[in-house]
Structures are given as structure tokens and as C-alpha cells.
Amino acid sequence: MFYNKFFKKQTTAPKTETERIDKVKSSVIPKHVAIIMDGNGRWAKKRSLPRVAGHHEGMKVVRKITILANDLGIETLTMFAFSTENWKRPKTEVDYLMNLPEEFLKIYLPELIEKNVKVQMIGDRTQIPKHTLRAVDKAIDDTKDNDGLILNFALNYGSRAEILHAVKEIALDIKNGKIVEENISEELFSNYLMTKNLPDPDLLIRTSGEIRLSNFMLWQLAYTEFCFTNVLWPDFNEEEFLNAIEQYQKRSRRFGGI
Numbered sequence: 001m002f003y004n005k006f007f008k009k010q011t012t013a014p015k016t017e018t019e020r021i022d023k024v025k026s027s028v029i030p031k032h033v034a035i036i037m038d039g040n041g042r043w044a045k046k047r048s049l050p051r052v053a054g055h056h057e058g059m060k061v062v063r064k065i066t067i068l069a070n071d072l073g074i075e076t077l078t079m080f081a082f083s084t085e086n087w088k089r090p091k092t093e094v095d096y097l098m099n100l101p102e103e104f105l106k107i108y109l110p111e112l113i114e115k116n117v118k119v120q121m122i123g124d125r126t127q128i129p130k131h132t133l134r135a136v137d138k139a140i141d142d143t144k145d146n147d148g149l150i151l152n153f154a155l156n157y158g159s160r161a162e163i164l165h166a167v168k169e170i171a172l173d174i175k176n177g178k179i180v181e182e183n184i185s186e187e188l189f190s191n192y193l194m195t196k197n198l199p200d201p202d203l204l205i206r207t208s209g210e211i212r213l214s215n216f217m218l219w220q221l222a223y224t225e226f227c228f229t230n231v232l233w234p235d236f237n238e239e240e241f242l243n244a245i246e247q248y249q250k251r252s253r254r255f256g257g258i
């Protein structure tokens, strides 16, 4: 039992995970959660395993957190799976990573469909191997009519490239008379981004103790609450996810106001 100083009443800490989930569901649920899934290589190194073992373990955590996010009623979950900078990694690691979407979908797509999850993707498709895109596009098509959680994978995504592409598109539309300069607003600009059909993230989670954005959703994260945890992504679990949501629920967001 512990004494709740605000409501002057005895309340009991939730004992089971189900009770904890119910308590979280009784408060504000972030509509859009974005996750930078960091620490996979370090997790493997700590176990004297190859880096790709960390990526494979991290893939299983994606499914775990997706299922819980869907159960909590979160509307969109954006997972930063591959950045435009990741091409600099060794070819063997990049080749492995480009096979992960297929492996993930082969194992988990039936369950995602059954749970009414809708798969989407943001990122530059031009450099992604055809076999990877085929698997992702099939999942997008197979889930296009679902209206549950949107599972949005950031794949070969870079925010500065996204912003530059939007600027060029706007310049072109001004040149061809589609829009006039006076009409350029934050809302119009947002509609030129890859995330145009999504609300800005309410909560960003980054694992492994790194405290930086790594060229991720720089425009969209303007008013997002950040939760940085030292936990390595392969060790991240439902309890850690609930911790992050509870942290979010304890913060009152002012969007620049008082």
C-alpha cells in the first residue's frame, strides 16, 4: 500500500502486468509513439555474438512491443529500422538487415493481420533492394484495409533528405502554378512530408542510452515528449514500454504555452 499525496487516499500499486496495463489504459494514451531501436550491436558484443545476432533478437522485440501497443490502443507506432546513414555499415551487415523485413513478415504478418494491424513504411525506396520492397509492399497491401494500430517502419529514412525533398516539391509546385508562396504554412509543409497521413509523435523512445535524434523525424518531433532509456533494444520489453508510457502520462504537455 502507498499513500497518494495528491488524492489523500490509500491506493495500491498494481501487482500483475494485467493490472498495470489496465492502470495505464485508464490514463492518457499517446496516439503516436516513435521508437529509435538502438543498442542491438552492443547487446551482441556483450555476449561475444556477431552484431547480426543483436539485430535478430531486436526483431523479436518489434513484434512484442507492436502487440502491446495495439492492446493499449496506441494508434501509430513508428519504428526506426534503417537510416540513410546505415548504408555505411559493412556489406554483410547491410545485406543481413535488408533481409530482416522479409524474415519478420514471414513469421509475424499472419498475427499482425489477425490483430487488425496496418503496416506502412516511410523512407527512400530507391536504394532498398527489390526483394525487400516486395515483402514490405505485400504486407502493406495485405493490411491496407485494417484499421487497428498503424505499424509504420522507417526504412532507409533520413529526416534532412525528407525535408529537402519537400522543399524541392514545393518549389516545383510554385513554379508550375500549383501553389503560391503566400499559402506556404506549417500545415502545407507537413503535407509534403512522408508522414503526411500521420499525426506528429506524442512520445519518442530511444534505447541504449544515446541522447540524440540521429536525423529522425526532425520536423515532426517539435513538440514530442522524449524518453531516453539505457536499456539495449534487444532487452527492451513490455515492462520497459509501460515505464515509458507512464513517464509520458506524468508529464503535462504545453505545446509552447504555459
Ligand SMILES: Cc1cc(N2CCCCCC2)n2ncc(-c3ccc(F)cc3)c2n1
Pocket (backbone or CB within 6 Å): 037, 040, 055, 056, 058, 059, 062, 080, 081, 082, 097, 098, 100, 101, 102, 104, 105, 119, 135, 136, 139, 153, 155, 233
Ligand atoms: C531493416 C530492418 C531492421 C530491423 N531490425 C530489428 C529491430 C532492431 C533495429 C534494427 C534491426 N527490423 N525489424 C523489423 C523490420 C521490418 C521492417 C519493415 C517491415 F515491413 C517489417 C519489418 C526491420 N527492418
